[in-house]
Amino acid sequence: MTLYDSHNHLQRFADPAKIIAEMRAAGVAGCVVNGTGEDDWETVARLTETFPDFVQPAFGLHPWKAHLRSGNWLALLENFLDRFPNASIGECGLDGWVSSPSLEVQREVFLPQLARARERSLPVTIHALKAWEPLFAAFDQEKPPENFLLHSFGGSPELVKRLADLGAWFSFSGYFLQPRKAKVVEAFKAVPQDRLLVETDAPDMMPPEEFITHPTAEGNHPANLTRIARALAERLETGEENLVALTAENHRRFFNSDR
Template sequence: MALIDAHNHLHQLPDPDAAIAAMKDAGISGCVVNGTSEDDWSDVASLAERHPDFVHPAFGLHPWHAHRRTPGWLEKLRSFLDRFPHASIGECGLDRWVDEPALEEQRAVFLPQIALARERNLPLTIHALKAWGPLLEALSDEAPPEGGFLLHSFGGTPELVCQFARFGARFSFSGHFLHPRKSKVLDAFRTVPVDRLLLETDAPSMAPPAEFITHPLPDGQNHPANLAAIARELALRFDEPFEEFAARCTENTRQFFRLH
């Protein structure tokens, strides 16, 4: 069964083309590659042009980079979306784990990206860390796109699953949550509606435990080809046949990102 990595930063690896070859060998048929700032949108675009049947580009301004934006950032984002009309928006969001930039400055770039996703009816990938209340407030202030949004590497509670599902959320599981100290996150994912669950690596970040690293990289980086081992282990934890589990997650990803 061909898997799809719903969220990574493949362009940040030293040799993305070699990584794609390894992903294909591991049974992965595609990935959504997310830009995070004006500085890397062109790198995502270049990768998508070289691998149009494998790389599905996403362009967004990450909350960590909100204070480094240029005055024309939103128009620049629009231009990349014009160039890639089947792209998605992301990653963007809110983060109270960092002290800088301030939450209000993060909101100043997050709300226009929600509005742009709604305006163009594009899939939207959201980063949220220690900011669940402000995120619910933002989604009330600026309605999400009709097709909903993805909370990538969702690390919240079962109660938050219910709250965000009402807004149209999808939830992607990262192999980082297979670490024993993250066991409570597995409980939350057991409450995710079956048609809302996606799989991701967030590569080169969020590496899984060592026993699920099939493609090691230097400096603890996470290879996106590790997705296959992550998916097998999650199916086991959910007590589901791997083929059925993988097929459902892949179809959920195709449906959300409109990859048919």
């Protein structure tokens, strides 16, 4: 089994080396660690340098931190992208669930990140929550790169179609295994097979208790991915080995990874 966690925040764990060892033991062969702002980009960089065979970095300014940016944030982001040629851009996006910062302030940092991803031909990982029409409006203003990922996608089958037509990829997280989120699983049945990824968003997006194989006081352990993938395979009515092989290949293609 060769699974890839296509989106997590390993930088938020106290002992990443221990977490990675447990991920490897569970069959996870690598992950993309997403930075969320100027306060954690260097930590992501150090993880990448310490575990180059396991961690692939992504550097982005999260919509929740848009109002905290410095005047030099974009130049700093570009420095990290220059420093790590295998990096992607993310996590960035739009969030209508929070009242502050406003969508307008979020858009001020999201659009330049879309532009840099397109100009550099880099994949971009997008956070979109209760902001679908603003997201499409942003795409009208700043075209996304060829590869863009809706991480922990929680939309409808109709949104899958609209986004897939623009080139979107979609990753599934264990949080949506909750019975009350069954409609999201239905949406993933509409995702093109060659655009499907799996993730944990660890330490966030905790799956239901029965899918937690690695309990930890720090939240969602990324080694839970193995059980999450098995549960998704069951719901998509495909074999676990097939889903693992499919998402591994998709991960490598999306992130231009040679692992």
